[in-house]
Amino acid sequence: MKKKLVLIFFLAFTCCALGTQINDVLHENTLPVRSSALRTDLFTALPSQTYPYLHLPAAIEAKKKNIPVYVSLAVIPPNLRHAVLATEDKRFYTHGAVDPFGILRAAVVNAAAAHTREGGSTISQQVVKNLFLTQDRTYTRKGKELLLALLLEHYYTKDQILELYLNTVYFGPDAIGVHAAARTFFHTAPEQLTLSQCALLAGLVKAPTYYNPLLHYREAKERQKIVLTLLTEQQYIRPETATQAYYAPLRLQKK
Incomplete structure (x- = not known):
């Protein structure tokens, strides 16, 4: 029974997503057009808009080819x-495409703050948003994001998804992906990043402009401290290691 409900839910989302894509194409141009021209435009536009939903692995491989330097997860430091x-x-390795606890936590935090402070999106959701979607905060976009995240978790392992994320996440201007970020801020290769540098980069994801260490060093260090504290709380590192990393030189290098 549970499998049937999941299947029905998945099919419903597929229909909604495809319907949304068709609707977007139909309303893309507000000028009146002849029906024959409309049909031509529709069926020309549909493949590019629906392709990720129907052929996600191929769509992702095509995106990966456009990344100047794609870094294997094995090369990326465990600290990062x-x-x-x-x-x-x-909880990335224990939940599916969506984290119910993350959504609930974000709802509570946002309600207490009276504005949006947390989004509750998983890494899988962020990957498909980075690759295929806009940053618009609409129910339509969230529906597409959820469907693509479900497909992503079906076709890829958690390690592969994390690898995709680290190669596509926005760390700041000229710093999309871990290779570009390491070069932009430290003029080094990803595998040579120190714990101090890894904590700073991870902190940038929340607000890349605000925490840009080349422009806002104090804010970047405050965010780095939060990341190091989280690493300690989740038992990735010891408290004394976090303290040493915080005071270690970042070796920032401006262009």
């Missing part, structure tokens, strides 16, 4: 992986 998990999705 742990720092990202600790700050962005600490």
Whole structure:
């Protein structure tokens, strides 16, 4: 019975997503057009809009080819992986495409703050948003995001998803993905990042402009301290290691 409900839910989301894509194409141009021209535009536009839903692995591989330097997860320092998990999705390896506890926590935090402070999105949701969707905060976009995240978790392992995330996440201007970020801020390779540098990079994800260490060093250090504290609380590192990392030189290098 449970499997049937999941299947029905999945099919419903698929229909909604496809329906939304068709509706977007139909309303893309507000000028009146002949029906024949409309049909041509529709069926020309549909493949590019619906392709990720129907052929997600192929769509992702095409996106990966456009990344100048794609870094394997095996090369990315464990400290950076742990720092990202600790700050962005600490239950990543235990939940599915969606984290109900994360959504509930975000709802409570946002209600207490009377505005949106947390989004509750999982790393899987962030991956498909980074690759295929806009940053618009609409129910339509969230529906597409959920459907693509479900497909992503079906086709890829957790390690592969984390690897995709670290290669596509926005760390700041000219710093999309871990390779670009390591070069932009430290002029180094990802595998050579120190714990101090990893904690700072992980902290950038929440607000890349506000925490940009080249422009807002004090704010970046405050955020780095939070990341190191989370790493300690989640037992990735010892408290004394966190303290040493906080006071260690970042070796920032401006262009």
